[in-house]
Structures are given as structure tokens and as C-alpha cells.
Amino acid sequence: MKRAVVFAYHNVGVRCLKVLAARGIDVALVVTHHDNPAETIWFESVAALCDEMGIPWIAPDDPSTPELHAQVAAAQPDFIFSFYYRHMLPTAVLALAPRGAYNLHGSLLPRYRGRVPVNWAVLHGETETGATLHEMTAKPDAGAIIGQTMVPILPDDTAFEVFGKLTVASEQTLWLALPGLIAGTAPRLPNDLSQGSYFGGRKPEDGRIDWTRPAREIYNLHRAVAPPYPGAWTVVGGRTLVLGRARMAAGRFDGQPGLALRDGQLLGIGGDGQALRIIELLENGRPLGPEQVRGLPGLAGRDA
Known part of the structure; x- marks a missing residue:
């Protein structure tokens, strides 16, 4: 043996x-x-x-x-x-x-x-x-x-x-x-x-989203570090929010890159006009409910 x-x-x-x-x-x-x-x-x-x-x-x-x-x-x-x-x-x-x-x-x-x-x-x-x-x-x-x-x-x-x-x-x-x-x-x-x-290795801060990048690149970042890894994250109104679950959205979208509401759906619009459909958004490890999402600063005025 x-x-x-x-x-x-x-x-x-x-x-x-x-x-x-x-x-x-x-x-x-x-x-x-x-x-x-x-x-x-x-x-x-x-x-x-x-x-x-x-x-x-x-x-x-x-x-x-x-x-x-x-x-x-x-x-x-x-x-x-x-x-x-x-x-x-x-x-x-x-x-x-x-x-x-x-x-x-x-x-x-x-x-x-x-x-x-x-x-x-x-x-x-x-x-x-x-x-x-x-x-x-x-x-x-x-x-x-x-x-x-x-x-x-x-x-x-x-x-x-x-x-x-x-x-x-x-x-x-x-x-x-x-x-x-x-x-x-x-x-x-x-x-x-x-x-x-x-x-080399990756650190949690490497997961910060640059919304000016193409949406597919942002989606790949999300997939690479999605929970149980630390997650791809962004800051809205001083609050750090993590993408829990997301998918690519069909079509192109107007507006500035970043988080936006479209017909009640939360999107993450990339610099190329394509977007992620954000299914779950986390804060401190907990999912935000629909009312909490609608209450995020700067989102309501973007709903079309």
C-alpha cells in the first residue's frame, strides 16, 4: 500500500x-x-x-x-x-x-x-x-x-x-x-x-461595479463573485448594495449608466446601453423588498 x-x-x-x-x-x-x-x-x-x-x-x-x-x-x-x-x-x-x-x-x-x-x-x-x-x-x-x-x-x-x-x-x-x-x-x-x-488573488473591493463598462462585462463580474462570494457591488445614496441575482436584459436602454427602474423592473444599465435585469439586490446580506428598491434615491424618476 x-x-x-x-x-x-x-x-x-x-x-x-x-x-x-x-x-x-x-x-x-x-x-x-x-x-x-x-x-x-x-x-x-x-x-x-x-x-x-x-x-x-x-x-x-x-x-x-x-x-x-x-x-x-x-x-x-x-x-x-x-x-x-x-x-x-x-x-x-x-x-x-x-x-x-x-x-x-x-x-x-x-x-x-x-x-x-x-x-x-x-x-x-x-x-x-x-x-x-x-x-x-x-x-x-x-x-x-x-x-x-x-x-x-x-x-x-x-x-x-x-x-x-x-x-x-x-x-x-x-x-x-x-x-x-x-x-x-x-x-x-x-x-x-x-x-x-x-x-493573482481577488479582494472584495475588486467587486465594485463600474457602470460605464459594457453590460456583458458587468454581468461577468457579477457571475464571477456572486454569493456566497462577496458579490459585485455599487453605492447608492451612501448605501452599499450587492447584486444577489441578475441576468442580461434584452434590448437597449436610454439613460445614464447605473441602477434604474423600467416598468417596475430594476435594471443595471451599462455604458453600452445594454442592461442587467436585477432579480435580487442585497444590503448587509439581506434582500431588499420591492418597496425598499423603489425607495432608493434617484430611481423613481427613471421609471418609464
Whole structure:
């Protein structure tokens, strides 16, 4: 039986740990994160799964300490896996696994290397993405590709919905790759970084809407950061409002870019005269009712 140390977090971490168990991998140690109290935790807990399965786990703040290196070495892993763990692993730790160290990344590498690849793909209006299992190196998401699974991004999919697809794609990719990894016959496909792209992390303030942009671009922003992510937001009368649910509206609309009422419907008009039909508008996480929407400053006079 092959042994692994696994760095894991989020739904992908949970599902892939279950895949390792199903394929007969002995998980000697899991390294995960403590949940951030400032973050909306909508995903499953790796730590809770480890408790349920009797797997030892730790959650150090820094994976580059001598103490962690010693703990991984003591586990004597054949493999190291990283499933949505949020830190880069030192090369000295990667070297502790004689059968290799592998990461599952939420894009079709070499495209969308780096942080939050699902959100970036939706933001840029991509029609497909996927999960990639690759060798870990000193550079992020740069090692040889072991396997990939593509998923579609439908026109109205939010990043949350796409992430659900990627969780399944990650499970499939790992399940199919493990027999070859165990046997030492897994392919190593080129990961040509010159053909790809790299993106950093996103912050809640990056979700502020610029209504002068084309409506489709604004819609993609909404889809990329819609709840349970922090959301695309705007300020009306000093109040911060978040788009909870929205769709593209048919036709073109007169008026200044921004929020407007048209025949009782709340629209977000872009700089190109196209608009979003805003189905749900949130303030402090709670939906505004119709009367509250009509009471927003500057909207009533725009109703046609």
C-alpha cells in the first residue's frame, strides 16, 4: 500500500481525500487550514472529514517551518498531494516524496495559473475550464501535467456553480490518474507556460461595479463573485448594495449608466446601453423588498 501526506482544504480537498481512500492510498497525515472567521465558510471541512476517518491532521500557519518538514518526513510518504491548499509548498518538502508531489488546480493549465482560477475564468467570459493534476515545482502551477478534465461554463453560470462542476472534475481526474501514479506509468505532458496566463488573488473591493463598462462585462463580474462570494457591488445614496441575482436584459436602454427602474423592473444599465435585469439586490446580506428598491434615491424618476 502506498502512503501519502496530503495538503488539503475546501470541497476539492474533501472529495479527493475520499478518492485516495477508495484507491487504497494510506493517508498518513493531512495538513489543512483553520477556517478564517472573516470568511464566509460555505464549503466542507477537511478537518472534520479527517476526524471522521481517523486520519491525523494539523493546521500550521506556515508550511515552510522546520517542524512541518520533520512531521512530513516522519510520515515517510511515497506521494505528496495538494488539493486546494492555499500555500506554496517548499521544494524541500516536495523532495520528501520519492514517488512525486502533485497538485490539483482548478483550470486547464497552462491557462489561469495562480489564485482563484474559477473566478477569473468566469470574469473573462470563458466557455470552458477544468481541473488539472500536475507535478509540483518551485514555480506555481508549472509542473508537468498528469491529467485534465474539462467542464463547460454556461452563459449564466456563476463561479459557485462552476466550482461545483470542478469539484466533480477534480475527483474524476484524480481517480483516473491514480492507477498510473501507483504503477509508475502516469504520463508527463508538457505544461507550456508561454501558452498560458497567470492571475493573482481577488479582494472584495475588486467587486465594485463600474457602470460605464459594457453590460456583458458587468454581468461577468457579477457571475464571477456572486454569493456566497462577496458579490459585485455599487453605492447608492451612501448605501452599499450587492447584486444577489441578475441576468442580461434584452434590448437597449436610454439613460445614464447605473441602477434604474423600467416598468417596475430594476435594471443595471451599462455604458453600452445594454442592461442587467436585477432579480435580487442585497444590503448587509439581506434582500431588499420591492418597496425598499423603489425607495432608493434617484430611481423613481427613471421609471418609464
